Amino acid sequence: MPKGFTEQEKELIRDKLLTEGARLFDQYGVQKTTVDDIAGASGISKGSFYSFFNSKEELFFDILEKTEREFKAKLFGEVFPESESPRESFKAFLDGFFTLMESTPIFKRLISSDMEYLMRKLPEKRIKDHMAQDYEVFETFYQTWNKKGVFRTLDMKGFTGVTKLIFYLVLHREDYTQEEYAATKAMFIDMLGDYLITK
Numbered sequence: 001m002p003k004g005f006t007e008q009e010k011e012l013i014r015d016k017l018l019t020e021g022a023r024l025f026d027q028y029g030v031q032k033t034t035v036d037d038i039a040g041a042s043g044i045s046k047g048s049f050y051s052f053f054n055s056k057e058e059l060f061f062d063i064l065e066k067t068e069r070e071f072k073a074k075l076f077g078e079v080f081p082e083s084e085s086p087r088e089s090f091k092a093f094l095d096g097f098f099t100l101m102e103s104t105p106i107f108k109r110l111i112s113s114d115m116e117y118l119m120r121k122l123p124e125k126r127i128k129d130h131m132a133q134d135y136e137v138f139e140t141f142y143q144t145w146n147k148k149g150v151f152r153t154l155d156m157k158g159f160t161g162v163t164k165l166i167f168y169l170v171l172h173r174e175d176y177t178q179e180e181y182a183a184t185k186a187m188f189i190d191m192l193g194d195y196l197i198t199k
Helices: 007-028 035-042 046-052 056-078 086-103 105-109 112-121 124-146 156-171 178-196
Strands: none
Touching: 007 035, 007 046, 007 056, 007 105, 035 046, 035 056, 056 086, 056 105, 056 112, 056 124, 086 156, 086 178, 124 156, 156 178
């Protein structure tokens, strides 16, 4: 635990690190942002930074997981369009899913090379724990729509794999032209909605 700070100071500093880290990662990306940048913006020394986090990558992952919790709350609390057609309602939900990912700063900035970099830098257990949390999100996604009585019965592993394609498509959007990305996203939404919704 950080030494030389009161509990209140520790909480304030940690919040500052999360806030300034998010701002700098959004501005420069995870690979170009340095611990010196984050510590300086947060008003602490580089040595004090390491009392809170083992690396800038662990700070980034904390920010990512905090953002994902907020993302989940928005996704299931706000992106629930209702229409006469369950299929069109689900497609609108998927479109909202994409839009929310594309507009959330940390997701918007994150690209495939960043994820490859993080996989190399972070402890394997941290990655596995995060993947388990992702599975819970996908299961909630499935159960929420399954309760509506219009969803095809699926194996959760298959559904999780398909749902991950949304993240992968947004993550690899730099591999597409703007027109290709928009067309691919629209086709994915149509195909998934037509297959998963039975009414």
